Amino acid sequence: MPRWADAYGPLDRLSPATCAAVRVLELAGGPDPHIAPGRTALLLAAYRDFTRRPGGVLLVVPSAMPSCPGCAYDDVTVVRDGLQAVYLALPGRPRAEFGRLLAGLDAVFRRRTLPEPAVGLTVGAWTDPDGTPAPWWRRRRYADAPA
Template sequence: MPRRRPRALRAERPASRVSGPTPPLRIHGLSDRASLAVHRVERLSESFYLHAGATDRALRRYREFLHPPGRRPLYPQESHCPCPGCSFDDVRHARDVLEEVLERLPERARAELGRLVKALDTVFLRRTLPDPFADRRQWRTEFWWYRRLADRSEWG
């Protein structure tokens, strides 16, 4: 029986050994290793709101909300649509996504992303006002960013 040539054997092998989709570009402000860990968490998550690119989008939305210069208070707008795309209209949902990713990341990547989020949280606390009626509301949340005043007039 004739021997098979190495070129023929290489041609039968799959081109890539990596399973799943290729990782996205690096998340702004994170190292390659942390970005890959975030991508892995997003890919393996079964959460409705945690999908590929959700963390990058949440960070961008959080930065965009805090971007206007000045000292005037900012009021998060409630999202009128619960779908994964429209829910980022509410910056508090973006913060929810970041919190969920932080809970699932390995220690080093969690620390790196946590430093970014903590800096943004400091600005958020400084630029938003506390809700004096947060304790009297029907729903109570353990997340502090829902206990800040929001603009509810737009959606009723």
């Protein structure tokens, strides 16, 4: 592996080849603001930390300042959005390996969080601004949601 590819250290349980692919992607950047040098490691750590919290059921906590680029990641669903952006941008084998890592974390996230009930929601409540359906991780129960 080239020295520059390991500049930020290894990524959470990923092979050196996949780490290098993520580093190339991060250094190239692009239109997605979630992809930046060193960010993938932070996102993986935040997602894993959330799933390892003590207790039983976990509730998603919204960011106090969602318009702040760094503070937005206080909401684990924004963290998962970032991981999805990395996953979709990776090529072939690195994408498959990254997807397997995400699948394991997602299984814990699904098991430890509650789905948001559809009762009382307005039409379009689970759609993104462009009208596409929001991903499953955006449809989990938030701590400030009514019971």
